[in-house]
Amino acid sequence: MQHRLRLSAPGSRAPWLHHRYTFFIAVAVLLLALAGDAFAHAVAEGDKGYIQEISGVHLIPFMYLGAKHMATGYDHILFLLGVIFFLYRMKDIALYVTLFAIGHSTTMLLGVYFNIGINSYLIDAIIGLSVVYKALDNIGAFQRWFGFQPDTKVATLVFGLFHGFGLSSKILDYSISPDGLVPNLLAFNAGVEIGQLLALGAVLIAMSYWRRTPSFWRHAYTANVAMMCAGFVLIGMQLTGYFVS
Template sequence: MHPELPNPAARPAITGPIFAALLAAVAFAFPGEAFAHAVAEGDKGYIQEISGVHLMSFLYLGAKHMVTGYDHILFLLGVIFFLYRMKDIGIYVSLFAIGHSTTMLAGVYFNFGINSYIIDAIIGLSIVYKALDNMGAYQRWFGFQPDTKAATLIFGFCHGFGLSSKILDYEISPDGLLPNLLAFNVGVEIGQLLALGAILIAMGFWRRTPSFLKYAYTANVVMMAAGFLLAGYQITGYFLA
């Protein structure tokens, strides 16, 4: 799935400025709500107040959620980190989208949610899982490679439950529920394509430089640390809430 990386002992302890900035941003720059798989407070009020079919509004809300969903973006970054062919990228992103869409739509429509702190902690750990996979940890530790396609689909289910749990907390009106949810989901997929496009452009430039293989391992260490940070934040919230 991914190329052989340089010997960990020979790698610099500090990654390039892009990935150092990534961890610092996740740790310090974003407000508390950004750590959660949440909808912004202003959007929450709007969702609670309206009823009936509002396709464009929910389309916009879905796209906004995806583009500003740091957990989504980190997981997508991990998924495509060592994917070079568009066919492979399309397969993995489609699996993630199928998983995410299924549980988001089903969870809200059938009024089934999971504790937000627990599911968001699992989402944080999905980033940890993918970073370790990119580092070749499972082959070294256990002598086998987990099915990466199945893992992407399963974690897609988890990401979808994260959003459905939040929407249920906001008591969305049943009037126009299904078309609004479908519009929201279309917006999420549009946002995912926008985020993916930005990631692919950045990765395309980086892969052309000698620093890619030099810092690839360390970049995934930073991504893993961000995943642990997100998970730890949610676990702490669960016990303090």
């Protein structure tokens, strides 16, 4: 069962309006702006050239590329952070992470195999929206504003599908050789899951220490507002790229 924070009552002073919290949010947004390439599912030029030049089955290299991409994919990590923010039991964490993995694995594999190309700017904007959604969900905004609670399991799966299309759209840009395509894609996906587990493990370790301190509940609201701001920055960057490209 997921916990959620209540929004501040009307007329009360929201904690994130304090100057220290505003500074924290501004720093987070600045870091996101500086990391713009990473948010666009960027692949290093050396990796891109390697993908375009090779043919045949190369399981280990593609597994490495998948793990590297996921471990440095800040949009994926932000969404996962939001998903596990108030999850304490490992079985709950495993359930939500599995739903997310099923979603992004399905659309990544099918998108590349059937050559389903979707504009990467629009997909990445939706991925940014997933971060905003999860932050709002964590602070109880939907219950307060609309009087209902979206199914978090369904939302995690659906947004996982969009995250997968983000991966497939970028892979299609690199014209992977059809020779050995399926094994290489499966290896890449296995690497993505490994990278996801590594990133998730680091997040869980940090969260476990933070949750033991009194500051967790004092700053949980602020952290989710910062996450929401990061999502909006990502949406704005991608929509700007879409309209000017």
